[in-house]
Amino acid sequence: MKTVSIALVLVAACGGSGGLSCPNDLPQGCPSPAPSYRTQVAAVIANRCVSCHGPGGQEAALPFTSYQQVFNSRSVILNQVYHCVMPPAGNPAPDSQQRALLLGWLVCGAPDN
Amino acid sequence: MVMRRVAALPALVVAVAWACSSGDQRGPAGGPVSGQLDKHCTLPDGGMQVQPTDPAACQIGGTGTAQYGPTLYNAEADDDDCKYHVKFTASPVYGNTDVSFILTATRKADGAPATGANLDAEVFLDSTHPAPNSNQHTTESPPGTYKIGPVRFDRAGQWTVRFHLYEQCLDSVPDSPHGHVAFFVDVP
Numbered sequence: 256m257k258t259v260s261i262a263l264v265l266v267a268a269c270g271g272s273g274g275l276s277c278p279n280d281l282p283q284g285c286p287s288p289a290p291s292y293r294t295q296v297a298a299v300i301a302n303r304c305v306s307c308h309g310p311g312g313q314e315a316a317l318p319f320t321s322y323q324q325v326f327n328s329r330s331v332i333l334n335q336v337y338h339c340v341m342p343p344a345g346n347p348a349p350d351s352q353q354r355a356l357l358l359g360w361l362v363c364g365a366p367d368n
Numbered sequence: 369m370v371m372r373r374v375a376a377l378p379a380l381v382v383a384v385a386w387a388c389s390s391g392d393q394r395g396p397a398g399g400p401v402s403g404q405l406d407k408h409c410t411l412p413d414g415g416m417q418v419q420p421t422d423p424a425a426c427q428i429g430g431t432g433t434a435q436y437g438p439t440l441y442n443a444e445a446d447d448d449d450c451k452y453h454v455k456f457t458a459s460p461v462y463g464n465t466d467v468s469f470i471l472t473a474t475r476k477a478d479g480a481p482a483t484g485a486n487l488d489a490e491v492f493l494d495s496t497h498p499a500p501n502s503n504q505h506t507t508e509s510p511p512g513t514y515k516i517g518p519v520r521f522d523r524a525g526q527w528t529v530r531f532h533l534y535e536q537c538l539d540s541v542p543d544s545p546h547g548h549v550a551f552f553v554d555v556p
Contacts, residue, residue, distance in 0.1 A: 277501050278501070279500055279501045281497075281498065281500070313538065314538075316540065329495055330492060330494075330495035331436075331490075333492075333495065333496065333498055334490050334491075334492055334498045335490075337498050337501070338490075338498065338501055339501075340488075361496065362496050362497075363496070364495070364496055365495075
């Protein structure tokens with residue numbers, strides 16, 4: 256336990272890549288099989304993004320309620336989710352499984368699958 | 369045999385020391401990509417399009433995702449909405465090396481430094497490959513001049529670095545301080 260604590264302190268002190276709060280977990284390639292937009296990713300986006308990026312939300316001008324809307328913003332979504340800029344502080348972040356699904360799908364090129 | 373090895377040791381040490389001290393072994397550094405000058409804020413009559421900003425128009429609440437302009441060449445341009453003029457320099461750009469950028473931003477409306485801009489850099493090779501998380505942070509000194517880094521480019525190629533100013537302000541009204549501009553950066 257003591258060893259683990261010391262290691263964590265050292266990683267924090269050295270500014271470990273990506274920090275402790277935002278993981279450096281970008282898939283190195285498209286996972287196989289690629290996450291499915293329709294059966295997996297759409298639900299993550301609906302659950303974590305659409306309250307703002309949807310009707311009545313503060314980012315309603317940039318809605319993510321259809322595949323095409325999400326696809327058009329895929330690069331920005333990848334950047335901002337991967338760097339933990341989105342969802343903004345104070346909003347629930349995707350859990351590790353949701354994050355892996357979303358990042359994996361985006362690294363695959365955001366297919367309509 | 370042992371004597372010969374011992375005698376060779378100083379030569380080996382000297383060779384290693386020479387190799388490590390004889391300049392940068394990585395070749396020329398990358399950096400901003402030279403190309404067509406940015407004129408997107410130049411009007412057909414030669415005048416300049418200028419979008420004034422108003423701090424009172426900063427509605428806090430999101431990161432203000434916006435419609436972006438094209439990625440630009442060189443190291444100086446107006447931002448996508450003609451609110452700011454920005455110039456930047458970069459420390460030597462190599463792959464898998466910490467790179468920092470120094471960016472100066474002035475308001476086009478009055479030429480004053482764009483202070484307190486909460487500068488951020490969005491860095492990506494293409495739509496499927498952002499730069500690794502690298503604990504990027506920004507300092508401002510003097511007012512309107514920002515140092516941001518570290519940025520790590522983990523592949524060679526022509527990357528895009530998009531600088532965001534006042535990203536905490538929603539981009540919902542024309543005079544929002546929110547601004548953004550992207551440049552190509554070559555990574556050898």
